[in-house]
Every structure is written in C-alpha cells, then in structure tokens.
Amino acid sequence: MKDLVRKILKGDSAAIAKGISLVENNADETQMLMKEIFPYTGDSTIIGITGAPGTGKSTLVDQMIDALIEKNRKIGIIAVDPSSPFTGGAILGDRIRMMRHSVHPDVFIRSMATRGHLGGLAKASGEALFILDASGKDCLLVETVGVGQDEIEVVKLADVIIVVLIPGSGDEIQIFKAGIMEIADIFVINKADSPGAEKTERQIKAMLDIGKKDETAPPVLKTVATEGHGINRLIERIDTIISFREEETHVERRKKRISYLLREILNERLFREAMKSVQDVDFDECVDRIYDHTSDPYTIADQIIDSLAKKV
C-alpha cells in the first residue's frame, strides 16, 4: 500500500490505474488508500463537461486535451459511460480516438461505467478524482452524459461546468428537460457550423435572461470540435473564470463538493456496516415473506434495524 501511494504521488500511470480500480471495486483497501492520499489533494482544477448524447462531447474533450498538452498542463480525464451488458462494460466507441492521448506521460484517461459501483457513482468518481489530484495532474476533466440524475450530480462536483449543446437540438423544452441549464458556468454550442447555431444561441441567452436575472450570465461559446475551432478560446475562458472567481465563491463550491462526498462516503459506510451485522438475516427469506404478503418491507426494515441496535 505504501508503495502504491508513493507511486501515485509520483504520477505513475500504472499506479493511478491500480488505485482507481480499487476505488471502482470499492475494495477494503480503498479507505486506507484514500486516507493516505487525501492530504495531497486540493490543487487540481476540476472541469465538468456534460450534455446530451450525440453533442460531440468526446471529440471536444479530445481537442481540449490537445490544447492543454500544448500549454504543458498535466491532465487527468474521467469519462463516465453508461454501461451495457451487450458490450460487457463501458462503451469505448468514440473513446478510441481520445485514447491515443493516453500514451502521453502527462495524460491519464479512464473510462468509468455508470453502473455497478457499490458505493455509488458519485463516490467512485469523486475518489478517482482525489487520486488524479494527488498524482499531480493540474487539470481534471470529467465527462458525463448529462441527462440522468446521477450523472448530473457527478458533474456538479466540478469547479467549472461546461454544458454542451448542438444547433437545433430540439426545442427549448428539451434543454429545460435536461435539468442542466442552471448548473452551467459555460455553454458550448458545438457543431456550430451546422444551420441554426445562431438560433440556439439566442434561445439559450433568452432562457438565461429568465432564470438568472441578477447574476452574471454564463458565456455562450461556439465550437466545431471536429475541426478544432473554438477550442483555445474555450480553454482561455475556463482559465479566466477560475482566475477571476471570488475567493469566497471558490471556497464555497469546494466545500459543497466536500460536503456531498462526505455524505456519500458516510452513507456507504453505514450501509456496509449494517449489512455486515445483518449477515444472519436471510434476505431471500425476507423477500419471500413480502412476496406472499405475510409481511411488508417496512416491518422487515424495522426488524432488521431493531436487531442491529441490540447487537451493537
């Protein structure tokens, strides 16, 4: 473990990968690892990128990596992908191009599946970010499909949140529906060479007018990620937002992140402890009793909690 920690702190890619695998499996060693690593976190900037499927987020991230390498930044990427039993894991499809960067010594890319994290996706991705942070990466990108609640929660942990849209991606109500408008620090209209980019821009600005009257509205930028257009301006804008953000706002966001992760960690620990003490409860038998209506889930939950309280 000491060796793993030492290697992670040195930025060793194999060690980082091993650390994230421990996190993903929610292994018993995870907690020990995280305790060792935590003191070295807090220096990275976390950039969250979200948007509906098909908006070209991966291509955008791919181009951002290029631009950030040019600026000599050390970069960590967590790409959260919905998983499917058909493919047996996270889908690499449009990740393949991005992965070419992973041979670069200053770039670490990890694809994480949304499913199957025992402690929840937010905890797993939050801990993966701690590891990347401690490893000396100064710029962390988290990419998720921004339609589901879990995925939005993950992106919300970032210092700067980018919401990616495309021209004519349906009427405004669909954007509203995504429930992500209000968390954006920057809007990116990707594929801005397609017809309707101006209309989409006007729609976003109109909505911002309604929603955020007294605040400074987030900028709306246009990119054509496949051509690399607008990427440098996006990076500059991110840097500007970070540099000019009031200390107070920055601290508040970080504390919100800590608070959220603490709750997730606590929640998972409590459930795990309870399940340990509950090992003599026959869960299947409980389900059978509920199924044939000789009991109900609430009474059984009461009984389990009572028996727990007696044991501790």
Added chain:
Amino acid sequence: MKDLVRKILKGDSAAIAKGISLVENNADETQMLMKEIFPYTGDSTIIGITGAPGTGKSTLVDQMIDALIEKNRKIGIIAVDPSSPFTGGAILGDRIRMMRHSVHPDVFIRSMATRGHLGGLAKASGEALFILDASGKDCLLVETVGVGQDEIEVVKLADVIIVVLIPGSGDEIQIFKAGIMEIADIFVINKADSPGAEKTERQIKAMLDIGKKDETAPPVLKTVATEGHGINRLIERIDTIISFREEETHVERRKKRISYLLREILNERLFREAMKSVQDVDFDECVDRIYDHTSDPYTIADQIIDSLAKKV
C-alpha cells in the same frame, strides 16, 4: 390516517394524491401509511416506458391511456420528469395534453420530479406505485427518460418494459450507450412514418441477435403516436406477454422488484436513523476540517460511526 387509507383503497383521487405527496416528502407518516396499504398491493400490472428525450414517449402514453380507457381498465400513471430550478419543479410541457385524462374517474396521473427525493427516486416512485396498486388501478404506467441510471432503475421495476426509439435516432452506438437495450420486453419505433424506420428496425434486430442468442427476442413494433397508429397492437402485445409469461418468470421479476425496494427502504431507514443519532455532530465543522486538510472524509466517517456505536 385510517381515513386516508380507507379512501385510497376506495380509489379516491384526492386521497391518492395526498398519499403520494406524503411519499414524495418522505414524511414520518409515510411508513405508517405504507404498512397499512401494502397488504392490498400486488394485483396491478406495471408497464415501464423509457427512451431518450424527444422520442414521443408522452404522446405514446397519452394514446395508450385512450386505448386502455376504451378497454375499461383503471389506469395509474407516474411520469418521472427531470426537474429544473428554472421552472420550479417538474416540467409539464408535453404533459399538458396527457393531463386532460386526469378528469376521468378511472385515470390518475402524477408527474414526479427526479430530484429532491430524500429516500431516492426509486423508493419514492415504488411507493407511489404501491399506493396506485392498492387503490384498485389495474394498469400502472411509469414513464421515464431512459438515459440516467436512476431513471433506468425505476423502469426496471416494471412487469413489462417498453423501450421507445425513433427512426434514425443516431447510429447504433447511441442506442447502446443508453444502456437500456437489454432490459426491453418490447421495442417501439415511434414516429415510424419518418424515413429510416425500416433501417432502425433492422439495426435493433441485428443487435438483439448479438445480445440475446438463446432467448426469445423481444418484438419490435412501429407506432405513429401523434396519429394513434399502432397503439392497439402495442396494448395487445403487452397483454400477450403478461398472459403467456411463465409463472416462474413472473414471480422472479416481482421478487426482484421487492428485493430492490427492500434494499432502498432499508438504506434510507439506516441513513435516517444514523442522522438522528448524529445530530450533535456539527456537519459544517466536519466539512471545514476536511477543507483545510486537518482531517479527511474517511477519518470523519470513522469517528461518526464510532460515536454512533457507543450511543446505541
């Protein structure tokens, strides 16, 4: 409470609405209500409907309600909508038309927001379904946007799962990405009068060939919900699936649902109990200590659990 239970069991819409509000607010009375109601559940058929935004799920559900009313079914609908602070709640946009049905005495429609359920979306929607089930509705429809993990979990609780797609809704990889292919009992290609419907059908069938070799492949149906085309065939197909399903499969699915809900209920109860006992812990102070690196989330979780164990 006795009065509320009695009215719910009689199918009184105002009482059902009040019951679901208790569930949504995760009020202290919820548990009492659910214990009273649970013995009367288990008779409804639950139909889950999911798909990406813009596939016309709401219009489809609207038409299904029409068709089910004609068959004298009693219908309950839970429509799960991503919420947005811009609108201050669930978005009603394309719900407005559906709501016209809610004046019908045999139809109950409720829109639930994905966010802000203290015990989680799955628990809240599962409990709302218990209430509708006990109220005598024989057909329950649950509609969600099937891209997020939480939303998929909700739909997975159904007896029959319908995945809605539209022609040319992007290349196959996007469908894969949704991670919902493998849970479908029926595929519906809505807007089937648009170009590419046949191609989409072929793509789905090709994928099913890869994924489900030894099982009976789910049917692929075409609808034009705006015109009401294909709706009756869809309803018949649902009925057929339920009628011809092996008893064993049916019981297994129901037990899976019970098992999932029991875990959610237990998880929420545990966390709530813990939080009660933990009231003297200053959560903000913990966050501050983590922020300035004098402690870490894992050590603090340890301390909270230790102090809990001492108290019980």
